[in-house]
Amino acid sequence: MKTLKSVTLGIALIVTSSFIQAKANDVPEINLTKTHAINIYVDAMTRGRIDGLNQVVDQSAKFSMLRGKSILSFTKKEMTDYLKHEKNIEQVCTTSTEIVENNPDMAVVRVDMKFDNFTRSNYVTVANTGSGWKITNVYSVFK
Template identity: 40%
Template sequence: MKTVKVTFLALSLFCLLGVVKAEKPKNRTVFTMKFSISSFIDADTRGLCNGLANIINDNAKFTMMRGDQLISCNKKQIVNYLEKLRGIQQNCTTSYDVIEAADKYALIKVVMKYPAFTRFNYVTMNECSDGWKITNVNSIFVK
């Protein structure tokens, strides 16, 4: 439980700290759904952040429940937070399932199993002009 509290505290502090300029793609690379969700999972769980800002929509919203409190972050805050964790691998196993997919919409459930709890990320993705981008992530934690 202490680990969960520390994790929540660290995430909330980093979400509220400074902002990093998000880079735009320099070329017209078109990102597939699989590439975008895999890149996001790699950044979140393995600290592999190269190109992270390119697969997140500029208006993306990230929310997480901490007890009864809802914490919200925007793209710049989450990219900044994950960049600070660059190279740090989380102590979890990760899997994902596409719950729903339509022409330009997908809802993906990402499961991150830690020794003491499980984190569920519900990731909404939309196909934009330069490929699939993350537009919303809702996170919950279960013991």
């Protein structure tokens, strides 16, 4: 009986510590603001810093790129997998942001990445999802 209690207590401690450790990596919902989501996106795209990106991108987010006359579309998983391979690679560009639309439920922010020969404009939609502000759509065009 004593062994059963010890084993049960050990399992309970492991489960509890695993849960606490997983939650420690989460950003509290109060910190999931529009500004936070955009800053994390800009850091990921321009500096290869992907920490926190998974939390600020909604599970159903769609990433699209207009390349010539073709539109390429990617899921959250495809985009985050790509960015993991680009981790810590800093882009040689000048980045600027501009709010295109803003209301209490959503915002569209244009993130321009100006390289020597072209500019990549990313139209990033962030929405108040009820569990913080998250990126729901990114549409990129190249000029």
